[in-house]
Amino acid sequence: MKHSPLWTALCASAAMGLALGPVMAQEAGETDGILVQPGETESGTAAESEAPGAGLTASPTEDDTAGDETDEDEPAAEASSEAAEEDAATGAESGDEALAEEETDEAAPAATLDVAPAEAPDDAAETEEDAGEDEAQSAQSFRDQPQEQREVGTDWPFWGGDTNAQRYSPLNQITRENVGELERAFVFNSGDLPEGTADGKYSPETTPLKVGDDLLICGAMNELISIKADTGEENWRYDPGVPNEAIPYGATCRGVSLWTNPAAAEGDTCATRVIEATLDAKLIAVDVETGMPCEGFGENGTVDLWQDIGERVPGWYAVTAPPAIVRGVIVTGAQVKDGQAEEAPSGVIRGFDAETGELAWAWDLGAEEQNRNGPPEGEVYTRGTPNMWTTATADEELGLVYLPMGNSSVDYYGSNRSEAEEEYSTSLVALDATTGEVAWSFQTVYNDVWDYDLGSQVTLVDFPQDGGTVPAVILPSKQGDIYILDRETGESLFDVEEITGLPKGDIEPDYISDVQPSSTYHTLRHDDLTARDMWGFSPIDQLWCRIQFHRANYDGFYTPPSADRHFIQFPGYNGGSDWGSVAVDPERGVIIANYNNIPNHNRLIPREEAEERNLRPIYEQDEEGGSGAEGAGDPQIGAPYGIDVNAGWRSPLTQMPCTKPPYGGIRAIDLETGETLWDEPIGTARRNGPWGIPSFLPLKIGTPNNGGSVVTESGLIFIGAATDNLFRAIDIETGETLWQDVLPAGGQANPITYEVDGRQYVMIMAGGHHFMETGVSDAFIAYALPE
Amino acid sequence: MTHSIYNEGTHFEERRHTHWAAVFIGVLCVLLGIVLFAGGVWLAMLGGSWYYALAGIGLLLTGWFLARGLMSGVYVYLVTWVGTLIWAYWEVGTDWWAQVPRVVAPTVILILVLLLIPVLRHRRR
Known part of the structure; x- marks a missing residue:
C-alpha cells in the first residue's frame, strides 16, 4: 500500500x-545544449488556449485553474469535457480534414509540431463504420491471441523498456570508452510544478515513453505531453485537470502506456492511444498524434475509477503507475493511502477494454465470483483489501498479467483481516488478463505487519536452466529477496527457504507467523543490525542511537510490532528493491x-494515545492534512493501534540515520x-x-x-x-x-x-x-x- | 598565544595563571565527559558497551587537569584516545565509515589538546 x-x-x-x-x-x-525556454512554451500555449483546440494545449497555469474549477463543481467531469473541446474533438473525429488541420495549426503555433493527421482523416468516418461492424468480432479476437508488440531499441515503448520490463536497450553508440564525452542535448521543462497546497508534495518519478519521433510524458499532476525526441519541442499537451486535493502521499506519475488498436486503420484517430491513470483516479485515453481525447473510450476519453469504490475521498484512492495492457485489456490497481482505516477503498484490480473503456472484469479478492463484473447495485468492492500501487507486467504471450500486490489497508495490525486478504497480501498474483481469474500466486510474507508491499515491477526472462531456458519472472522484494518463478505455474525455480522460530510478540501472537519465506537464489538484504552498527557524527549521537537500539524491541529480521517500546524493522519499508x-x-x-x-524505527500507538495526538484519517481531514512522511503517525482506524514510523530511523539530534x-x-x-x-x-x-x-x-x-x-x-x-x-x-x-x-x-x-x-x-x-x-x-x- | 597571558596582568599569575585556552578546552572536555559518562552509564545498564562511560571518565579527568593547567591532562587524554582507537578497531576493524563517529571527533579533540602543550609548559616555568 x-x-x-x-x-x-x-x-x-x-x-x-x-x-x-x-x-x-x-x-x-x-x-548546455538546447534549453527549451519555459517562457516560449508558455506564451505559445497561452495563445492556444483561446483557440478551439484549447484543451490540448493550454498553458499549465490556465489549465490548472480550469481544472480546479471543473473538478470542484463536478468531480466526475474534467477539463476535457468542456464544450469547446468537445466540439474540437468531434470535429476532428468526424473526418473534417480542413477543420482538423486548422485547429491543429492554431493549437500549436509555438510548439510547431505538425501534429498533422498525416493520413487521411477523410477516410475516418468510413473506417470507423467498418470498425463498428467488426467491433464485436475484433474485440473478441484480440483478446484470444497475443497482439504484436513494439520493440525496444530506437524506441522505448514501455515503462520497463520492452514487454519483458528488462530495462535493457540494444543501443550501443554510447560506450564505456566515449561515455565521458556525454553532454546535455536538450532540457525540456514541463511546467508542471507545485502550486499552492501541492507545495512539498511533489515526487514526479516520471519515465517517458519514446515512440517514433516523439516522447510521451506525464507531469506530476498528470498533464500529458508529447515532445520531439531530438529537440524537446512540444507537440501537444492535454491537461486532465487534476486538483491538488487529489494528491495522495505525493504528486506522482511514473508514466503512461500505449495501445494500438489492431482493428483500426493506420491514421485513424486514436488508432494508437496514450493511456494514463491519474491521481484523481481517472483512466484517460488520448490520441498519440494529437492529444485529443478518444471519443469512443469511456465518456469522452475518460473512465472514472472511483466507480464502485465508495465514497469519494480525494487523495485516498489514486493511481501513480502506468497501467499494463494485455491483449487489449487495460489492467490497473491504485494506490490506497496507507494506514488510514480498515474501512478503506478496495484494492480491487480492474481490466478495461482498451478500445471502449468498458469494464472487462474485476478481481476483487474479497468477493471474486460475485464482483467479477462489478459489484451488485448499491454495493462496492470489498473495502480495505490489499492493493497494487506499483506497475504490473503484461505477458502478451501467455495472456497473463503479473500483479505485485501490497498489503491490506492497515499495514501494521493484522488480526482483523479476512482469509482472502491473508492469502494474497504481499503476493505476486498472475491473473488471466482476459477473464480476471487467478492463474497462480506466490506470497513473499506470511501475515505481513511490516508494510512490505511488493514495490518492484517484475521482469520477464528466459531463465537459463539445464541447458535450456524456462520462461520465468524475476520478483524482487522490499526485504531484498529475489525470487525466480516459473511464469506458467508460479513455482519457484530455486528452493524457498523457511525461516522458523520467529518471535510472535505481545500484540497479536496468534496472528504473527513464526515462519517466513526467504529466497535461496539471492537476497539484497544485509545482516541483522547489532549495537555496533549504530552510527552518528560523533560518539555522543552514536551513544544516543546505541541507547535507543538497546531500548527498542529487536530480534532481527521480522521483529513483530510492539506498543510498549519502539521496534526496529530492518530492512525498512523502502526496501530492498522498490x-x-x-x-x-x-x-x-x-x-x-x-x-x-536502512531500518525503520516504529511504534504502535494505542488507540487512546492516538486520540490524544489527534491522529485523523484522511476522510476527516481538511485538504492541508497528511503531508507528512508515510506512516509518521497514521491512525489505522478499526485496529486497536495507530502507527508511528520513523522511516530510515533518523536521529532527532542530527537528522542523520542511526545506522552506519x-x-x-x-x-x-x-x-x-x-x-x-x-x-x-x-x-x-x-x-x-x-x-x-x-x-x-x-x-x-x-x-x-x-x-x-x-x-x-x-x-x-x-x-x-x-x-x-x-x-x-x-x-x-x-x-x-x-x-x-x-x-x-x-x-x-x-x-x-x-x-x-x-x-x-x-x-x-x-x-x-x-x-x-x-x-x-x-x-x-x-x-x-x-x- | 603568549600575549594574552601578560595582558591578564601579573597579579593573577601566581595563583590562576592557567591560559584561557586550556580553561576553555578543559571545560569543553568536562561537559562532553559528563554527557558521555551519564549516557554511557545508562547504556551499560541497558546491557550495552562500557566504552562510553569509561571514555566519559577519561574526558572528565582530562578536563579537570587541563582547566587547572596541568600537563597530566594531556597524558590522560592520550591514554583515552589510544584506548578509543583500540576499542574502535576491536568493534569495527577497517570499516572506515563505521570508524567515523568513533575516531574523528576524539581526534579533533586530541589535536586541540596537543596544541595546548606550549601553554601548559609555559605555566610550569
Whole structure:
C-alpha cells in the first residue's frame, strides 16, 4: 500500500573536522545544449488556449485553474469535457480534414509540431463504420491471441523498456570508452510544478515513453505531453485537470502506456492511444498524434475509477503507475493511502477494454465470483483489501498479467483481516488478463505487519536452466529477496527457504507467523543490525542511537510490532528493491539491482494515545492534512493501534540515520546462479550531512535511493536514484562510475535510452522527491554524444 | 598565544595563571565527559558497551587537569584516545565509515589538546 519514501539523510560526519574536500560538482550546466525556454512554451500555449483546440494545449497555469474549477463543481467531469473541446474533438473525429488541420495549426503555433493527421482523416468516418461492424468480432479476437508488440531499441515503448520490463536497450553508440564525452542535448521543462497546497508534495518519478519521433510524458499532476525526441519541442499537451486535493502521499506519475488498436486503420484517430491513470483516479485515453481525447473510450476519453469504490475521498484512492495492457485489456490497481482505516477503498484490480473503456472484469479478492463484473447495485468492492500501487507486467504471450500486490489497508495490525486478504497480501498474483481469474500466486510474507508491499515491477526472462531456458519472472522484494518463478505455474525455480522460530510478540501472537519465506537464489538484504552498527557524527549521537537500539524491541529480521517500546524493522519499508525495479542484461546474463539498506524505527500507538495526538484519517481531514512522511503517525482506524514510523530511523539530534552507511547500494548478480558479481554503494555524500547541511564530500557513502536503472548493450548502466542528485553511468563489468552529471533536483525516476536519426540519447527526469529531500524540478534532461 | 597571558596582568599569575585556552578546552572536555559518562552509564545498564562511560571518565579527568593547567591532562587524554582507537578497531576493524563517529571527533579533540602543550609548559616555568 505504499509507495516509498525516503529522504536524504546521512552522512559524512567526516565533515566535522574538515571544512570541505575537493568538490566534484560541475554545477548544473543549464546553458548546455538546447534549453527549451519555459517562457516560449508558455506564451505559445497561452495563445492556444483561446483557440478551439484549447484543451490540448493550454498553458499549465490556465489549465490548472480550469481544472480546479471543473473538478470542484463536478468531480466526475474534467477539463476535457468542456464544450469547446468537445466540439474540437468531434470535429476532428468526424473526418473534417480542413477543420482538423486548422485547429491543429492554431493549437500549436509555438510548439510547431505538425501534429498533422498525416493520413487521411477523410477516410475516418468510413473506417470507423467498418470498425463498428467488426467491433464485436475484433474485440473478441484480440483478446484470444497475443497482439504484436513494439520493440525496444530506437524506441522505448514501455515503462520497463520492452514487454519483458528488462530495462535493457540494444543501443550501443554510447560506450564505456566515449561515455565521458556525454553532454546535455536538450532540457525540456514541463511546467508542471507545485502550486499552492501541492507545495512539498511533489515526487514526479516520471519515465517517458519514446515512440517514433516523439516522447510521451506525464507531469506530476498528470498533464500529458508529447515532445520531439531530438529537440524537446512540444507537440501537444492535454491537461486532465487534476486538483491538488487529489494528491495522495505525493504528486506522482511514473508514466503512461500505449495501445494500438489492431482493428483500426493506420491514421485513424486514436488508432494508437496514450493511456494514463491519474491521481484523481481517472483512466484517460488520448490520441498519440494529437492529444485529443478518444471519443469512443469511456465518456469522452475518460473512465472514472472511483466507480464502485465508495465514497469519494480525494487523495485516498489514486493511481501513480502506468497501467499494463494485455491483449487489449487495460489492467490497473491504485494506490490506497496507507494506514488510514480498515474501512478503506478496495484494492480491487480492474481490466478495461482498451478500445471502449468498458469494464472487462474485476478481481476483487474479497468477493471474486460475485464482483467479477462489478459489484451488485448499491454495493462496492470489498473495502480495505490489499492493493497494487506499483506497475504490473503484461505477458502478451501467455495472456497473463503479473500483479505485485501490497498489503491490506492497515499495514501494521493484522488480526482483523479476512482469509482472502491473508492469502494474497504481499503476493505476486498472475491473473488471466482476459477473464480476471487467478492463474497462480506466490506470497513473499506470511501475515505481513511490516508494510512490505511488493514495490518492484517484475521482469520477464528466459531463465537459463539445464541447458535450456524456462520462461520465468524475476520478483524482487522490499526485504531484498529475489525470487525466480516459473511464469506458467508460479513455482519457484530455486528452493524457498523457511525461516522458523520467529518471535510472535505481545500484540497479536496468534496472528504473527513464526515462519517466513526467504529466497535461496539471492537476497539484497544485509545482516541483522547489532549495537555496533549504530552510527552518528560523533560518539555522543552514536551513544544516543546505541541507547535507543538497546531500548527498542529487536530480534532481527521480522521483529513483530510492539506498543510498549519502539521496534526496529530492518530492512525498512523502502526496501530492498522498490518501484525502481531491477534491470536485466540478457546478453551478459546479469541482473542489476539497486537497493536500500536502512531500518525503520516504529511504534504502535494505542488507540487512546492516538486520540490524544489527534491522529485523523484522511476522510476527516481538511485538504492541508497528511503531508507528512508515510506512516509518521497514521491512525489505522478499526485496529486497536495507530502507527508511528520513523522511516530510515533518523536521529532527532542530527537528522542523520542511526545506522552506519552504506544506506544504498547497486549490485550486479549473475542471472543463472544468483551470485553477486559486484556490489557498490550508490550515491555520494555531497548533498548530505548533519542537520541537512551539504558536506560537499565526493565520497561514495551509499545513500537512500529510489528509481531504477537502464542497461545498454555497450555495457553501461545509467542511474540517478540516489539523494546526491547525480546522474551517472556505471561500467556493468566492474561497478565503476565512468561519468556523472549534477541534476537540478533528484533523479528519483527511471531513465530511458532511445535513438533519433542515428543518434543515441539517454534521458532522465530530474523531478526531485519531497520525502527524499532532493528538491523539486520539472526538467527532463536528454544526454547525447557531441555531434 | 603568549600575549594574552601578560595582558591578564601579573597579579593573577601566581595563583590562576592557567591560559584561557586550556580553561576553555578543559571545560569543553568536562561537559562532553559528563554527557558521555551519564549516557554511557545508562547504556551499560541497558546491557550495552562500557566504552562510553569509561571514555566519559577519561574526558572528565582530562578536563579537570587541563582547566587547572596541568600537563597530566594531556597524558590522560592520550591514554583515552589510544584506548578509543583500540576499542574502535576491536568493534569495527577497517570499516572506515563505521570508524567515523568513533575516531574523528576524539581526534579533533586530541589535536586541540596537543596544541595546548606550549601553554601548559609555559605555566610550569
